[in-house]
Amino acid sequence: DTYEKCPRPHSTCGVSSSSDARHAYSYTPNVSLSLPLGMGNPCLATQYHTLQSSPVISVSSCHQTGYSLQNDNHAASGYYLPHGLRPNGSPALESPRIEITAYSQYPEDEVEESNSEDHIIKRGVNSIVTLTLPNADGYRDPSCLSPASSISSRSCNSEASSYESGFYNYENSPQNSPWQSPCVSPKGSSSLMSCPHASGPVASPHHSPSTSPQIGAVRKYSLNGTTYRQTSCSPNQSPNPSPHGSPRVSITDENWQANTNQYTNSAIVAAINALTTDGVVDIGEGIPIKTRKTMLDHSMSLKLDPDGELCHEDYPSRLALKKESYCGGFLDVPQHPYSWSKPKPYLSPSLPALDWQLPSCSGPYNLQIEVQPKSHHRAHYETEGSRGAVKAVCGSHPVVQLYGYMESEPLTLQLFIGTADDRLLRPHAFYQVHRITGKTVSTASHEVMQSNTKVLEIPLLPENNMRAIIDCAGILKLRNSDIELRKGETDIGRKNTRVRLVFRVHINQPNGRTLSLQAASNPIECSQRSAQELPLVEKQSVDSYPATGGKMMLLSGLNFLPDSKVVFVEKAQDGHHLWETEAKVDKDSVKNSTVVVEIPPYRNQRISSPVQVNFYVCNGKRKRSQYQRFTYLPPNAPIIKTEPNDEYDSLGIARLPVHSKPYYSRPRLTPIVPVADPDACLVGGYPPCPPHHAAMPSSSPSSSPTLHDLSPVAYSPTHAAPPGPVVPPIQESPGHPNLAHPASPDHNSPLGMLHSQGSPIHLNSPGPHGYHPIYANSSPSSSPESHPSTPGGTVESPFVQAYSPGQAQAAAGSARAGGSSPSLLPEDASPPSMAITVKQEPQELDQMYLDDGELRETR
DNA sequence: TAACTGGAACGATAT
């Protein structure tokens, strides 16, 4: 493992040391960075725009002024995130998708960016302000933190929708928008952060309400019936009529309560968010009316908060941000004295946007996921109660540790739910981390909203050896319809059910800069259905064997059936199917979690060098596991065992085209980070990552390659899968490899390209693409855009950021710039692939999701 | 009782 890890890290690291990053991006980024300072500047935006823009413009029609404001932020954010939109929820247009589509040519990034641009532009204008309310954003706003507890979740949930709308707004908006202010005011921060809940009283309103309401809401729904739902989510909201919702709003507040708390860097976050965010929010208009959504009144939300206390920090920051944004930013805001209890780890002014790709190690530091989460975790809806914390395979919980940190100052470990598709890692629009509290939870945590993403902050204490047991994190599923309505959202929720836990730490360095590290877990399948039906290969007893085959291999995982089939497949780089054979399964030994198969002889017994192939377990047409890697060795070659599959990755990766889950892990890693150079690790001059501590076997995602199945797809870079239609981009699906093929670059065309790009490729490269890839990659946007890649690696991604506060932004900016560029430029971006990134249509999804892919393929 | 869980009904969409 160790070495595995190392590799990744390196790769990641490679990406850039912080310093590097800066360099690279300085330009733009700075701007962003500046944000904190004064982010909002339109100018910047402009710049960005320029950069970015080129490409597209917009699509969106919708942008609204509101955006503008946001934009500012967004812009900033945007930079970071190309997609920012989504993450933040920024704006999107109502018809975003369409837009996207249009762009299709361009990578998502571009698109989004474009949006950003637009926004930005608009910003310039001013607008900002405006709206707000409405919810526009609302849609999903996730903003709300759910109250911490699970319960809250519900409430939130219920509200959720609303909350989405409302809350989000708040959060987001707040950040961005006006609203916030309101909310904030009280304690503003709290408002955001702390939700009322926090405060008991206040909360109550919300909370209780929410909760109850929720319930009520729910029921209502029922009553109304499903039918209604669409109509209105109203139920929830219904009460209030305003379209927008009332109800939820309240909820929102609640959410905020949650915030309160300690650890937060909220302020920072807020700021960040602000930056990032897009504020989108506002615009309000935008609200899609469509359906469901509940609308709640946002207003309500605003009110709530009183509590604020806790959150002050956050609050202020947010406010500030908002103001900035809106106003042009500056943060005047007040800061309240905070008083938190806790520590505030660091104070960085600005933190990198959540869609930035960051390395897992830099210099002496290495953020490792010591114990990976289980590959399946049924997320809960707002209408349900919590379904508990994410668990590790053995029944324990995931464990994260920061190596190389010798200071006595506690740090804050941030956790949010990220995507697990083949594009760059970014906050997942359809899932939010859910804070779990209770007697069974040993780890303290605190929720903060960063853009539209809920972030759980967990203390990393020296006395605990900078190690944290993550038993306080559940996963909340937001309704697809709610999210998809969000203005900026381009992704579709259907079949977009895989996520990764993304951990971040921000380390203040002597030079005043802040080093940010990130590690993403293996993919986690969050749908009940998939968890019950799709076979999952978590481990294989043999990774490689002579071409003669004949050896029995034990596969461990889930959902294996007596009639499960194990198929070995070899594809050409272009995804073309070269060979496929069904391995003999020892039916008598089949258990739900294990199956024994005989390694089939390779088609060519005279290979002179190892050949990488894939295999998958199939329970039916559409029920296939992800590709697993297997290597055939020349007959005389010594046999190697594998335990760790992963290790192979490297190998595999290299060769394999695409699939394999493992890949993905690796792939990602690889690709991504790697990108950079190995050296890169350094951040600022640090040497590459140190070896990991031995320990970590699994750690990084990478580490656990195996699991991945889920992996988003694996994609390898190669594959293309494009978006297009079906494709399989993902590797996953064994289904048809052929088809899918993602691999084939060809296909790619768009997609393919994108993916590729996305992924790895670009990422990595900073080089590659020219643009800063890094950022680009990292950039937020990228995310969106792109690529694909990410997946894997996640974590490791590459960038480091070291940014100084300002820098970060700058970076972001750069990113954008770059990113945008990427986006804009398709080229860079992804260039390669990016292409498209478009959202999706379903297609992509499909791609993403195995099933689809498979299906299609198969079919 | 409350927090989880596991299952599944039901309606919405995709094939």
Place this chain on the structure above:
DNA sequence: CTATATCGTTCCAGT
């Protein structure tokens, strides 16, 4: 356009 296959979301009930 209809019949099915899948999926997403909400409910229920047991632990």
